[in-house]
Amino acid sequence: MEVEVINLAGAKEGDKVVLSLKTSRFLKATFFLYVFPIICMIIGAFIGDKLSVPLGFNNSALSALISFSFFLIAICLVRFRGKKMGDKEEYRPKIIRIIK
Numbered sequence: 001m002e003v004e005v006i007n008l009a010g011a012k013e014g015d016k017v018v019l020s021l022k023t024s025r026f027l028k029a030t031f032f033l034y035v036f037p038i039i040c041m042i043i044g045a046f047i048g049d050k051l052s053v054p055l056g057f058n059n060s061a062l063s064a065l066i067s068f069s070f071f072l073i074a075i076c077l078v079r080f081r082g083k084k085m086g087d088k089e090e091y092r093p094k095i096i097r098i099i100k
Helices: 023-055 059-087
Strands: 016-020 094-099
Touching: 023 059
Parallel strands: none
Antiparallel strands: 016 094
16 A cells, blocks of 8 residues: 655655554545545435425435435545645644654
């Protein structure tokens, strides 16, 4: 597995190292990557269900359509925002020690 890291310990290629990543940053990134799209999908399904009666559509079909639309929008946001998060040092792991 290859991971781009910040080399604080002066490690060289082939060295076994210890990586450090703040738990709060890891949890925030994980939430944004996995949970956020699902929440958007659920919100889209709810909105589709509520709009189906006034618009005269089948509630299952409109719920599915809006739900998947919200999911795709969320995936686009994750990609866009994920690239910005990846450029920040605080979201990148750091080599803190070389294992002898």
